[in-house]
Amino acid sequence: MIKVFKQIPAPLQRQILYRLGYGIAILLVTIILLFYTMELFSILACAIIMIFFIASAFLLFRRAVIGDYVVICGECINVTVTAVKKRTKMVVLHTEDGRILKVTLKHRLKKINTGSKIILYVASDMPVYENGGVHLIYSYISLVNNK
Numbered sequence: 001m002i003k004v005f006k007q008i009p010a011p012l013q014r015q016i017l018y019r020l021g022y023g024i025a026i027l028l029v030t031i032i033l034l035f036y037t038m039e040l041f042s043i044l045a046c047a048i049i050m051i052f053f054i055a056s057a058f059l060l061f062r063r064a065v066i067g068d069y070v071v072i073c074g075e076c077i078n079v080t081v082t083a084v085k086k087r088t089k090m091v092v093l094h095t096e097d098g099r100i101l102k103v104t105l106k107h108r109l110k111k112i113n114t115g116s117k118i119i120l121y122v123a124s125d126m127p128v129y130e131n132g133g134v135h136l137i138y139s140y141i142s143l144v145n146n147k
Contacts, residue, residue: 008064009071011121011142016057016064023053060141063123069141072120074101079112088112092134093120100134105143117146 005013030046033039063069074093077100082089091112093101103120105112112118121142129136 004065005061008061009121011119011144012060012064012069015142016061019053019057019060023050023057026050026053063141068124070122070124072101072122074118074120076112076114076116076118079114091118093118101137102134103137103140103143106139112145113147119144119146 005016008016026046027050030043030050033042033046037043072093072095074095076091077094078092079088080090080092081087088105088111090102090104093103095101120137120140121144122137122140126137126139129138
């Protein structure tokens with residue numbers, strides 16, 4: 001299992017470990033709530049969230065092992081930021097095969113500059129929309145910003 005995990009690309013490994021870590025943290029919260037409150041609804045809610053994160057980590061591990069993802073490499077040609085806090089909201093990429101790709105970022109805390117190289121890990125069954133010759137992606141597994 002460890003050998004297989006080490007063969008997965010590093011950004012996907014990180015995502016798997018984050019999800020598994022969140023699941024374990026919620027497990028600890030569930031155990032603490034079990035001993036201190038004995039309140040059924042809180043324990044049940046934490047248990048459901050824990051199962052969600054652990055199942056999500058397992059499903060991402062399975063997807064990575066069977067290679068059910070697509071790697072998109074490109075150069076950032078435009079960055080859209082939010083009006084008030086100036087956080088990155090959307091980036092426009094010029095991919096290696098000459099297509100224009102607009103990606104809505106999940107984590108707006110990432111600082112991405114125009115001209116930086118970006119690698120996206122996308123699920124192979126994720127929908128890609130087209131609007132005026134520009135391909136739109138609203139979700140991705142992981143994003144790597146090579147400045």
